[in-house]
Amino acid sequence: MSLKNGITNFLDSRYDMETAGGFLKKQLGKRLPPHTGWLHVFGSLSLFLFISQTITGILLLMYYRPTPDEAHKSIQFITAEVHFGWLYRQVHAWGASLMILMVVLHMIRTYFCGAYKKPRELTWVTGVFIFIVTITFGFTGYLLPWNQISFWATTVGTESANKVPYIGGWLRYFIRGGDVVTGETLSRFFVVHVIILPWLLTGLLVVHLFLMRATNLATLEPVDEEKPLEPKYGIPFFPVHVCKESVVVMLMIAVLVTLAVVSPWEIGEPANPLLTPEHIKPEWYFLPSYQLLKYFEGPYGAFMGIIACSVPFALLLFWPFLDRSKYRHPRQRPVAVSVGLIGLVGALILGTLGHFSETNQTFFGQRYHIDHYGRPHRLEGGVQSETVPGADSAHAPSGDAKPSH
C-alpha cells in the first residue's frame, strides 16, 4: 500500500471525505460572471496584503519592544542588525499603504459596478467595516516606531477625539490611557495593532468571503433580473481567475520589494515629548479628513468638523439602502455615479491641499507659500521672507519649509 493510499484510507474510514471533496471541487470550479476580469483582482490583492502584513508583522514582533525606552532602538536594531530585518520592516510599512490603497480600489470597483445592490447589501456593509479596520491598523501601527513624527501625529490625531461633544475628554483619556501620549498609549496601540485588529479583521473577512461566495459575484444585470450563470458562459474560478490573481500577486510582490529598496521609510528621530517638530502631517490616507477639519473653526467648528468627517463614512455604510435604483450598469445610474465621482474628486482635492499646506512650492518659476488652508501666497523674489505678504504673520513659516516627503 502506497503512502497516499494509506492516508486516503485513514481519512475515508473516519470522515465523510466525499462531501468534503465535493465541496472543494464546487468551490474551485465555481463559475464567475463573464465580465469578471482584471478589475476584479483588488479584493484578492487586499487579502494577499493582509496575509503579507500578518507574516511580516509576526516577524517584526520577534524583535520589536513596545516601550518608550526600547521601541525606537528595537526598530533600529531590526533594520541594522537582524538578517533581512530592513526588508521585512520596509515591506510591512509599504504593505500598509498599499493594503489601504487596494481596499479603496476594491470599494471603487464594487461601487461603480453596482455590486452592493440586493442581494449583496451585507457584503458591502462588512466591506465598509473592513475598510475602517484597515485604516485603524494604519493609525495604530504608525505610533509603534515611537519617532518624533509618529508621536506628534498621534498626539494631534487623538486630540481630535476631544472635539466630540460631551464625551470628548473621556474618549481622549481612554484612547491615550491618560492625559497625554505616553508609554500607556504605546501599550494600548500595540495590543490593538497586533492582537485585536488582526482577529477582528480575520472574522470580518470570513463573513465577507462567505457572503461573496453565497451570492456569487454580481453581473451587470438589474436587481432581481440576474440570470443564473450557465456553465459555458461563466468564467471558471479555477484555473482562469486564479491565474489572473497569481499574476497580480507576483506583480505586487515585485512592487513591494522595489519600493522597499528604492524608497525606504526612515526611522526618524526618537520621540521627544517636550519638542514638537515642524510640519507634522498624517499619512496620505488621513489627509482628506485632516484638511477638512481645518475649515471648521470657532465655538461649534470642531464639532461640525467631526460631523463633516463622519458623514462620508455613514453614507458609505448605509449606501446600499439609500440607493434604491435597480440598475447596476454605470450608464444607467447617473445619480449614484455622480455622487461617487464627487466624493472621489473631493477627497483627492482635499488630500492634495492637505499635502501641500504649510509648505513653500515653486510653480512656473514663482515661489509660493501654501498656507494652512491650502491657499497660495506669492513669496517675493523667491527669497525666504519672515512675513508672508497677504497672509497674517502667523502663517509665516520659520525656516525653510520642506514638503513632508
Place this chain on the structure above:
Amino acid sequence: MSREDAPKSFNRRGFLEWIIAACSAITAAAMVVPGLLYLWPAAKGGKAEDVEVKGGENLKPGEHSTVQVRGKAVIVRRDPGGLAAYSAVCTHLGCLVKWDAGKEQFLCPCHAAVFNARGQVVSGPAPAPLPEYKVKDVGGKVYVST
C-alpha cells in the same frame, strides 16, 4: 404523550429554561463590567501639589524653559516682573508651543496659532487661551502648582 406535549412539564421546563437564560445573562454581564473598568486608565501621580522645576534656580531674567509637570508640558519663564508659567499644550490640537522671546509670543509649529505673553489667543485656529499655572520661587527653587 411525549414529555414535550405535556402542558404541565412544559411549563416547568419553560420556567427552568427561562431561569437559566436569565442567570447566564447576569453572569455574562457580571464578567463584562470589570473587564470594561479594567480598560479605564488608572490615575497616576496622586494629589495636586507643588512640583519643583528642575534647573529652575538657573533661570535668569528673560530666560524660559519647557518642563514636564506631572506629565504635562509647561513653559516657565522669568520675566522682569517675576515668574510666569503657562501650559505649553496648544489648545487647538495639542502640539507644544514655543516661546518667542523677541516677539513675546507663544507660537505653535503645527497650525500656526499665536498666543500673547499672557496666553491669550492672538491669531490662528486655537479655540481657547493657554492655561496659566501658579508658580513660585522659594529660596531660589522654582515650584509649579498643579
